[in-house]
Amino acid sequence: AAILQHVVPEDQKTFEHCFETALHTGEFDLECGIRHPDQTRHFISAHGKVIFDDTARPVHMLGTVRDITQRRLEQEQLRTSEERMRFFFERQLVGTAITSPQKEWLHVNDALCRMLGYSCDELYGRSWEEITHPDDIAPSFARFERLIANGIDEYTTEKRFIRKDGTVVYAELSVGCVRNQDGSVAYILTLLVDVTERKYIEAKNRIANRMLAQQAEQLKAANAELSQFASVASHDLRAPLRMVTSYLGLIEKKLGPGLDAEMRQFIGFALDGTKRMDALIVGLLEYSRTGRNGAPLEPVPLSDVVRDSLTILEDTIQTAGAVVNVVPEFPVVKGDRIELIRMFQNLIGNAIKYRDANRTPEVSVGWRDDGSAWVVWVKDNGIGIDPKYFERVFAIFQRLVSPGQYEGSGIGLAVCKKAAEHCGGRIWVESVVGEGSTFLVAFPKMVPD
Numbered sequence: 158a159a160i161l162q163h164v165v166p167e168d169q170k171t172f173e174h175c176f177e178t179a180l181h182t183g184e185f186d187l188e189c190g191i192r193h194p195d196q197t198r199h200f201i202s203a204h205g206k207v208i209f210d211d212t213a214r215p216v217h218m219l220g221t222v223r224d225i226t227q228r229r230l231e232q233e234q235l236r237t238s239e240e241r242m243r244f245f246f247e248r249q250l251v252g253t254a255i256t257s258p259q260k261e262w263l264h265v266n267d268a269l270c271r272m273l274g275y276s277c278d279e280l281y282g283r284s285w286e287e288i289t290h291p292d293d294i295a296p297s298f299a300r301f302e303r304l305i306a307n308g309i310d311e312y313t314t315e316k317r318f319i320r321k322d323g324t325v326v327y328a329e330l331s332v333g334c335v336r337n338q339d340g341s342v343a344y345i346l347t348l349l350v351d352v353t354e355r356k357y358i359e360a361k362n363r364i365a366n367r368m369l370a371q372q373a374e375q376l377k378a379a380n381a382e383l384s385q386f387a388s389v390a391s392h393d394l395r396a397p398l399r400m401v402t403s404y405l406g407l408i409e410k411k412l413g414p415g416l417d418a419e420m421r422q423f424i425g426f427a428l429d430g431t432k433r434m435d436a437l438i439v440g441l442l443e444y445s446r447t448g449r450n451g452a453p454l455e456p457v458p459l460s461d462v463v464r465d466s467l468t469i470l471e472d473t474i475q476t477a478g479a480v481v482n483v484v485p486e487f488p489v490v491k492g493d494r495i496e497l498i499r500m501f502q503n504l505i506g507n508a509i510k511y512r513d514a515n516r517t518p519e520v521s522v523g524w525r526d527d528g529s530a531w532v533v534w535v536k537d538n539g540i541g542i543d544p545k546y547f548e549r550v551f552a553i554f555q556r557l558v559s560p561g562q563y564e565g566s567g568i569g570l571a572v573c574k575k576a577a578e579h580c581g582g583r584i585w586v587e588s589v590v591g592e593g594s595t596f597l598v599a600f601p602k603m604v605p606d
């Protein structure tokens with residue numbers, strides 16, 4: 158009883174029981190918690206014999222008592238750490254398997270069973286071979302053997318499994334090797350993540366991209382064919398047109414004074430028509446050639462381009478009495494010099510052509526730095542454009558005015574758009590009807606080679 162008071166309460170029953178038994182069997186073997194006088198808790202292990210006298214009365218007990226506190230603590234730590242591991246192993250959402258070096262299952266978790274569609278028992282009853290996609294067996298086992306033989310401790314890989322229902326699962330594997338102290342493999346830990354969905358999306362994207370590339374290729378071919386057609390057609394169309402023009406001239410000459418005023422007017426209309434048609438064909442030819450020059454783009458100083466365009470337009474500017482303001486310096490852009498001259502010739506030409514009859518035409522040409530692009534503009538105080546036509550003006554043959562008012566073929570801005578796109582830029586318009594329009598072209602800044 159004197160000893161009993163040192164035993165921790167929860168072990169007192171065990172202690173008493175052991176004591177009783179010892180009196181019968183003559184032996185004792187016990188582990189229990191005790192409290193030291195300083196109140197610290199210790200574990201002891203005691204075992205030994207009971208010594209009886211001649212009348213079979215127990216006289217005393219003989220044995221050893223060892224303090225096993227440290228060992229118990231370590232056991233306890235091991236137990237909790239194992240419990241934690243088990244918890245993670247069972248509950249984690251990633252499929253996990255522990256296998257022997259002979260590829261036998263030691264443990265599998267629920268996530269892996271769910272991934273493969275088997276119950277745990279069903280899975281234990283199958284080999285890795287049976288659940289692996291036939292095409293992946295050889296490479297995946299080769300990797301596994303290398304892991305065991307070469308002393309590599311882990312690798313990641315991708316392989317396919319066959320689910321219970323026969324469907325394919327794509328999995329990403331992380332395989333790690335836990336070795337004994339002598340270097341032999343104790344067991345292999347495998348983490349498996351189902352990436353089937355990602356694989357399907359990737360495959361779908363691949364197909365979509367291939368189709369897109371094919372379509373782009375077809376579009377390119379169709380465009381090239383169309384340009385080729387437009388170029389040949391406009392060439393060939395001009396020859397008969399020239400014939401019509403010259404025969405009309407001959408008829409006029411031959412009939413000479415015999416022609417009455419009305420006939421003369423009809424011939425005049427016909428000649429006018431052929432002239433307009435020729436202008437259309439020339440425009441079409443130019444449109445089809447823009448962006449197809451084939452020569453590589455080169456640095457072009459826009460200062461030169463604007464100057465050259467103004468020289469070409471000199472007569473037009475003078476006749477209209479237009480005031481043209483141009484900033485002294487422009488940036489250098491990568492482009493095709495001839496196309497750029499045509500672009501500014503068209504934009505400045507339009508700015509003068511679509512003037513308001515009630516005021517002096519004023520045109521200004523300038524630019525600003527927009528971060529990644531140089532934005533060059535041509536601004537006028539002309540008739541303006543309704544915002545609903547902001548897109549349409551850049552389409553070929555689209556005109557917002559009638560031929561009687563302003564001459565033109567509706568090709569100029571379409572050419573400008575093609576030229577802007579050819580050098581990687583874009584063109585757009587801002588305008589208020591009755592006040593004027595500003596055409597803007599963004600040129601990507603040149604990156605130094």
Ligand code: ADP
Pocket residue numbers: 503507508509511537539540541542550555556557558564565566567568569570571594
């Ligand atoms: P075109 O001048 O030969 O008709 P464009 O393609 O150059 O052909 O222009 C298309 C149409 O856009 C013009 O018919 C005109 O209606 C309109 N437009 C172009 N530039 C201006 C401008 N600066 N001011 C007002 N309208 C314009």
